[in-house]
Amino acid sequence: MEPLAPMRLYTLSKRHFVLVFVVFFICFGLTIFVGIRGPKVIQTSAANFSLNNSKKLKPIQILSNPLSTYNQQLWLTCVVELDQSKETSIKTSFPMTVKVDGVAQDGTTMYIHNKVHNRTRTLTCAGKCAEIIVAHLGYLNYTQYTVIVGFEHLKLPIKGMNFTWKTYNPxxxxxxxxxxxxxxxxxxxxxxxxxxxxxxxxxxxxxxxxxxxxxxxxxxxxxxxxxxxxxxxxxxxxxxxxxxxxxxxxxxxxxxxxxxxxxxxxxxxxxxxxxxxxxxxxxxxxxxxxxxxxxxxxxxxxx
Missing domain, CATH: 1.20.58 (Methane Monooxygenase Hydroxylase; Chain G, domain 1)
Incomplete structure (x- = not known):
């Protein structure tokens, strides 16, 4: 027994079918155009910091740029430059210490977790070292953040470190x-x-x-x-x-x-x-x- 409620799909003419597909492809084309010509999803900026040249790496303090809720999330990434031959391939895991503090609008520092987090990261180098995610904040409560990163347990000759902030484009x-x-x-x-x-x-x-x-x-x-x-x-x-x-x-x-x-x-x-x-x-x-x-x-x- 056929259902009494009619379905519009079964009564569409060829003209209506063509019209439906035309509207679909127009909308699909508009989304592709906006995706190509629209703003970038992620914006990046180099982090300002000073690398201690002593043999033992001291914790590095990095201050983020001013943020708003339109930035949505915050990533801090790092690319390590080793002082060795480019032909050398390395893959090693090491513990990294991370401490994140929030900076309020009046300039006062607020402790988010009030503790140092230990994170295990894998450093992979084949000519050039792969990017490491240092910290990621899923939502932003403060206008700025201070991240203190410790690489004391990385037993490799380090030539330099390039830190990068990544957020959603407002x-x-x-x-x-x-x-x-x-x-x-x-x-x-x-x-x-x-x-x-x-x-x-x-x-x-x-x-x-x-x-x-x-x-x-x-x-x-x-x-x-x-x-x-x-x-x-x-x-x-x-x-x-x-x-x-x-x-x-x-x-x-x-x-x-x-x-x-x-x-x-x-x-x-x-x-x-x-x-x-x-x-x-x-x-x-x-x-x-x-x-x-x-x-x-x-x-x-x-x-």
């Missing part, structure tokens, strides 16, 4: 806010139109695609994250955690939808919850749990 952050706002509004309009078109039909008469769309569209609205501007207004890791949670929910729900649809092509009979849906929920649920845990951990801890 121009890209503003563009991201407007993009997300546009797609939040667009998704909300589409969701309302979809609900309005099915208001006359009982849910029992909906097709499997219509039932899934009633779930995916609200999740798509959350995927575009209507709470994203809060990350620029609130000094907290909570908005970033919500963004990770919403993205994981939508992507895992989309994966579950395709698994059910493609498996449903083979299973033409009754789809029992225990044998048809439960294994898929279990597999996708593990992926969702892993992605949420990793995303929240990366946002909260920062690295």
């Amino acid at each position: 121009a890209f952050s503003r563009l991201e806010i407007w993009f997300r706002f546009f797609f939040v509004v667009l998704t909300f309009i589409v969701t309302c139109l979809f609900a309005h078109s099915l208001r006359k039909f009982s849910m029992r008469d909906w097709g499997i695609e219509q039932k899934w769309m009633s779930v995916l569209l609200p999740l798509l609205l959350l995927y575009n994250d209507p709470f994203f501007p809060l990350s620029f207004l609130v000094n907290s890791w909570l908005p970033g955690m919500l963004d990770d949670l919403f993205q994981s929910m939508f992507l895992c729900a989309l994966l579950l939808f395709w698994l059910c649809v493609y498996h449903g092509i083979r299973v033409q009979g009754e789809r029992k919850c225990l044998t048809f849906y439960l294994p898929k929920f279990f597999i996708v649920g593990l992926l969702w749990l892993a992605s949420v845990t990793l995303g929240i951990w990366q946002t909260r801890i920062g690295g």
